[in-house]
Amino acid sequence: MEPIEPLDRTFRHAQRVIAGITPNQYDNVTPCSEWNVRQVLEHTMGVVAGMGQALVGAQRTEFVLADDPGHQFEQIASDAIAAWRADGVLDQVVNFGAGTPTSTCSIPPHIRGTWRSRPVRTRPFPMTSRSRHTKRAR
Numbered sequence: 001m002e003p004i005e006p007l008d009r010t011f012r013h014a015q016r017v018i019a020g021i022t023p024n025q026y027d028n029v030t031p032c033s034e035w036n037v038r039q040v041l042e043h044t045m046g047v048v049a050g051m052g053q054a055l056v057g058a059q060r061t062e063f064v065l066a067d068d069p070g071h072q073f074e075q076i077a078s079d080a081i082a083a084w085r086a087d088g089v090l091d092q093v094v095n096f097g098a099g100t101p102t103s104t105c106s107i108p109p110h111i112r113g114t115w116r117s118r119p120v121r122t123r124p125f126p127m128t129s130r131s132r133h134t135k136r137a138r
Helices: 005-019 037-055 069-084
Strands: none
Touching: 005 037, 005 069, 037 069
16 A cells, blocks of 8 residues: 555545535534634645645645535645655655644655555544534444
8 A cells, every 4th residue: 555545545534524514514613622613624624735735845825715615625635645646755854834844754665565554443523512422323
């Protein structure tokens, strides 16, 4: 498995979750009491967009949530994954704009080709005003 495949799967899962969020949920609380659903969407999507921009050397732009965040994230994630898969990108030091980088994006040669992922059980994150009390459907 290529090293970027787990990130790609994560983005595809996130896109499905984001596509299911409706505008009437934007003001709902989240487990992070300081942020509502809109703020979590803007932060998450803005970080992924910023990563993609940094990887291609583009100037980071201010993120603005679109009317269709599911479609918007699909495009952002596609651009970011394409940037991650570009030749040589995993051997570069990239500044993602969160301060001075303390490590590189490099995957040591002895790890390349041995990258394995284990199945991960994910728990859906309910975006409701009662998010802490919502039970997971089985």
